[in-house]
Amino acid sequence: MEDPHKITCQEAVELVTDYLENQLLPEIRMEFEQHIASCPGCTNYLHQMEQSIRLLRTLADDGIPAETQHKLLAAFRNSNNGNAVKTAPHHAADSPEDRRE
């Protein structure tokens, strides 16, 4: 029997961006925070998303339009959906593969 009042890791992962944007309902936010408090994997994921969003905000300062930011954010969400304990892939523009000699 599953406890209906507890959210799963997958649900927590899906809620991370809304949580960071303060778009969760208070009771969902509470359940999310309870899950985070007891789940190192999701805590780690939350921190990664925090950094990703901070990076997006930095890009925004460089003139990246909000629409592009939302697309990037959606890409982050999709690429990490259900992989709470996995390290988030870096989508930095200066990945080693792209570097020329």
Ligand SMILES: [Zn+2]
């Ligand atoms: Zn979790």
